[in-house]
Amino acid sequence: MYIINHRSLFFWITGIILAAALGAILTYGLPLGIDFTGGSLMQVSYKEGRPAIATVQEKLSVLSLGTVSVREVGQDALSIRTRTQTPEEHEAILSALSAGTSVTELSYTSVGPALGSQFATKALWAIGAVILVIVLYIAFAFRHVSRPVPGWGYGLTVVAMLAIDIIVPTGFYAAYCHFTGAEVDSLFIVALLSLLGYCVNDVIVIFDRIREHLAKNDRMNIKESFEETIGKSISETMTRSINTALTVVLALLALIYLGAEATRNFALVMLVGVAAGTFSSIARSAPLLIPIAKWFNK
Amino acid sequence: MTRYRVFAAIALVAGFLLTYFVWATEANPLSSYRFKLGLDLAGGTELVYKADMSQTAAADRADALSALQGVIERRVNLFGVAEPLVQTEEASALYGTTEDRLIVDLPGVTNIKAAVDALGQTPTLDFRLATTTTVGTSTTVGYAPTGLTGRFLSGATLGFGSGATAGIASPEVILNFDSDGAKLFEKITSEHVGERLAIFLDGQPISEPTIQEAIPGGQATITGRFTATEARDLVRNLNFGALPVPITLESSSAVGPTLGATAISAGVTAGLIGFAIVALFMIAWYRLPGLVASLALVEYLAFMLAVIKAIPVTLTASGIAGLIISVGMAVDANVLIFERTKEELRDGKTPREAVHIGFARAWTAIRDGHLTMIISGVILFWLGTSIVQGFALVFVLGVLASFVSAVSLSRVFLLAIVPEHKEGVWKFLMGSGNRNA
Numbered sequence: 219m220y221i222i223n224h225r226s227l228f229f230w231i232t233g234i235i236l237a238a239a240l241g242a243i244l245t246y247g248l249p250l251g252i253d254f255t256g257g258s259l260m261q262v263s264y265k266e267g268r269p270a271i272a273t274v275q276e277k278l279s280v281l282s283l284g285t286v287s288v289r290e291v292g293q294d295a296l297s298i299r300t301r302t303q304t305p306e307e308h309e310a311i312l313s314a315l316s317a318g319t320s321v322t323e324l325s326y327t328s329v330g331p332a333l334g335s336q337f338a339t340k341a342l343w344a345i346g347a348v349i350l351v352i353v354l355y356i357a358f359a360f361r362h363v364s365r366p367v368p369g370w371g372y373g374l375t376v377v378a379m380l381a382i383d384i385i386v387p388t389g390f391y392a393a394y395c396h397f398t399g400a401e402v403d404s405l406f407i408v409a410l411l412s413l414l415g416y417c418v419n420d421v422i423v424i425f426d427r428i429r430e431h432l433a434k435n436d437r438m439n440i441k442e443s444f445e446e447t448i449g450k451s452i453s454e455t456m457t458r459s460i461n462t463a464l465t466v467v468l469a470l471l472a473l474i475y476l477g478a479e480a481t482r483n484f485a486l487v488m489l490v491g492v493a494a495g496t497f498s499s500i501a502r503s504a505p506l507l508i509p510i511a512k513w514f515n516k
Numbered sequence: 517m518t519r520y521r522v523f524a525a526i527a528l529v530a531g532f533l534l535t536y537f538v539w540a541t542e543a544n545p546l547s548s549y550r551f552k553l554g555l556d557l558a559g560g561t562e563l564v565y566k567a568d569m570s571q572t573a574a575a576d577r578a579d580a581l582s583a584l585q586g587v588i589e590r591r592v593n594l595f596g597v598a599e600p601l602v603q604t605e606e607a608s609a610l611y612g613t614t615e616d617r618l619i620v621d622l623p624g625v626t627n628i629k630a631a632v633d634a635l636g637q638t639p640t641l642d643f644r645l646a647t648t649t650t651v652g653t654s655t656t657v658g659y660a661p662t663g664l665t666g667r668f669l670s671g672a673t674l675g676f677g678s679g680a681t682a683g684i685a686s687p688e689v690i691l692n693f694d695s696d697g698a699k700l701f702e703k704i705t706s707e708h709v710g711e712r713l714a715i716f717l718d719g720q721p722i723s724e725p726t727i728q729e730a731i732p733g734g735q736a737t738i739t740g741r742f743t744a745t746e747a748r749d750l751v752r753n754l755n756f757g758a759l760p761v762p763i764t765l766e767s768s769s770a771v772g773p774t775l776g777a778t779a780i781s782a783g784v785t786a787g788l789i790g791f792a793i794v795a796l797f798m799i800a801w802y803r804l805p806g807l808v809a810s811l812a813l814v815e816y817l818a819f820m821l822a823v824i825k826a827i828p829v830t831l832t833a834s835g836i837a838g839l840i841i842s843v844g845m846a847v848d849a850n851v852l853i854f855e856r857t858k859e860e861l862r863d864g865k866t867p868r869e870a871v872h873i874g875f876a877r878a879w880t881a882i883r884d885g886h887l888t889m890i891i892s893g894v895i896l897f898w899l900g901t902s903i904v905q906g907f908a909l910v911f912v913l914g915v916l917a918s919f920v921s922a923v924s925l926s927r928v929f930l931l932a933i934v935p936e937h938k939e940g941v942w943k944f945l946m947g948s949g950n951r952n953a
Contacts, residue, residue, distance in 0.1 A: 261775070302767075305628055305629040305632040305765070305768070306629065308628060308629060322772065322774070323772055324772045324774065324775040325769070325770065325771045325772060326628065326769060326770040327769035327770075328768045328769065329766075330765075330766040330767050332566075333564065333766050333767050340904075341901075344895065344896055347895050348892040348895050348896065351891050351892060351895055352888050352892060355887065355888050356888070359884045359887075404834075404901065404903045405833070405834060405837070408903065408904060408907045409837075411892070411904070411907070412837065412838075412841045412907075412911075415841070415845075415888075415911075416844070418888050418889070419845065419848065419885035419886075419889060422884045422885045422888065423881045423885065426881035426884060427881075429880075430880070455855075457855055458848075458851050458855040461851050462852075465794045465797060465798070465847045465848075465851070466848075468790065468793045469790040469791075469793070469794055469843070472786045472787075472789045472790030472793060473786045473790060473840065475786075476785045476786040477782050477783055477786035478778060478779035478780075478782040478786075479778070479779070479782075480556070480775075480779055481779075481836070481837060484837060
């Protein structure tokens with residue numbers, strides 16, 4: 219089995235991708251949206267052509283709102299982010315913007331700073347709790363598998379994998395935000411959570427095959443090296459991994475090209491995550507069991 | 517085989533009826549089973565208020581919160597919004613302090629300021645006992661909450677009493693308590709004769725009469741400091757209910773109708789085309805089983821949409837994302853089964869045997885995959901904020917439905933048509949990729 223024999227190569231590839239993702243996160247940082255920091259975000263569209271960003275900044279400067287960031291969205295819309303506005307300030311901003319031109323407000327969101335920081339805590343708790351429960355469940359589902367890796371070894375492998383599966387799309391999104399001005403919003407968290415689900419399912423299919431082979435070998439007294447079992451399991455499930463990834467990618471492409479503006483970034487993060495996740499479950503998750511097995515049997 | 521054909525026929529009819537239900541209820545604008553769209557899709561305003569419970573005894577908090585909800589609901593109805601929604605939320609105890617929130621959804625309203633102003637007219641009313649502490653020469657006045665608040669108010673009337681200035685009637689506001697409030701008021705007044713009972717309106721003491729004697733009958737009068745107009749407005753506002761505790765606006769959001777409408781049409785287009793491409797891929801690669809799976813997926817979708825309508829689940833952008841991911845799961849379950857079936861066929865099994873074994877072998881992987889996902893969905897729902905919950909609810913429903921559709925529907929359909937032996941065209945139909953079975 220190619221992947222097993224050259225597993226160090228695939229570990230290296232993973233390492234490089236992971237380093238690139240971590241590098242992107244550290245260099246560019248993750249620009250947190252108002253869901254996390256609190257603040258107000260409004261989107262307005264101009265029927266008669268949108269003014270230059272500097273003009274808008276100037277119009278708003280008299281309102282003493284502190285730092286105002288203005289960004290172009292789509293064909294004729296602007297998105298304006300400020301600190302948390304009061305309803306009165308919001309009215310004032312709208313009337314300042316519509317001076318001399320006609321403006322339609324597409325959306326407006328305002329989050330108090332306290333609520334924002336709570337969302338961040340909640341999101342982290344949710345991700346952590348989901349990962350923990352997944353590990354426990356896998357340890358439970360694989361409890362009858364004891365050699366050469368005990369059930370919780372599979373659980374640990376999955377955590378290691380999930381951590382990387384989350385870091386890679388996050389790194390991509392950090393770079394994406396840096397170049398497009400997008401921000402980390404609650405849909406990004408939803409995307410990460412969906413990815414957790416997808417990647418776990420993906421790797422469970424392979425582990426399930428390993429479990430089946432181990433049981434069969436035990437039953438029929440077949441001697442087979444762990445490497446061989448894993449290699450067999452990977453190649454047998456490869457078509458399904460690729461086909462499933464392909465169908466999800468097709469659906470996501472439809473969402474990116476035809477879907478709503480609001481879900482585009484979500485779909486993009488999912489696309490990168492599914493691609494990375496599929497690679498990692500085929501090329502890394504099961505091969506990772508081999509060094510773990512060696513460690514357990516030292 | 518006859519048995520499977522009967523089941524398949526029943527499943528087909530049921531699927532057709534579900535599809536008809538989804539279509540007919542959507543085509544009829546008066547149907548109560550139309551999709552409930554979240555504010556991000558339908559357009560509207562959401563206001564989140566924080567209730568300040570610092571002056572409320574822990575035991576009274578739940579009551580105060582539900583009273584709050586009732587009063588705000590009455591206010592919102594006054595504002596003239598179709599299908600408003602007022603919810604309360606207690607922030608999780610994970611963070612040490614509990615926070616009570618009030619979430620007000622106003623579909624179709626985009627003017628946040630008007631909405632905030634309308635709700636902001638609701639007065640906050642409570643009664644506190646004034647306690648004077650003297651330390652040395654300085655005296656400080658403290659106020660102790662009595663538990664008597666706006667939630668015990670049944671109404672207010674305008675009266676004119678003899679004012680301080682002889683001959684000029686000064687406007688008064690007469691508060692009428694409900695029966696519980698009347699008892700509480702009597703108790704407080706009987707236990708604290710001689711003390712001053714301060715009436716707090718919107719957090720400010722507006723009147724501090726000294727209790728002369730126990731007051732039965734459940735009426736209190738606020739005198740002084742009003743002009744006639746002020747008193748009239750206050751009476752009107754009090755009659756729509758008074759809040760037991762003060763609330764402050766914590767976050768708000770508004771989505772214009774155009775953005776929501778674009779989001780829906782784009783979401784539907786993407787969903788349909790995405791589904792068509794996935795079905796085409798499945799048919800091209802897995803041939804007959806692929807076609808069967810596509811049919812099962814159509815039924816799966818019809819079922820999901822019917823459930824979403826029947827519960828009803830409010831659809832938001834994140835909920836639609838959850839639906840799409842769960843469709844992906846359903847596809848995956850089918851792919852797993854077909855790959856397994858294909859392996860058995862290659863081992864020389866007959867098509868029917870292969871299908872039976874394929875389903876049985878794929879079962880453990882499907883079970884573990886779906887169960888981890890259901891568990892994580894439940895946790896997300898439990899821990900998440902509203903946007904994450906919208907995702908989690910649809911996702912969990914979708915994964916449950918996928919569980920059923922993959923292991924039952926595809927199986928019944930396949931077993932209803934697959935022959936005992938692979939001959940002629942069946943060799944091609946049961947094959948996959950570029951290989952025949």
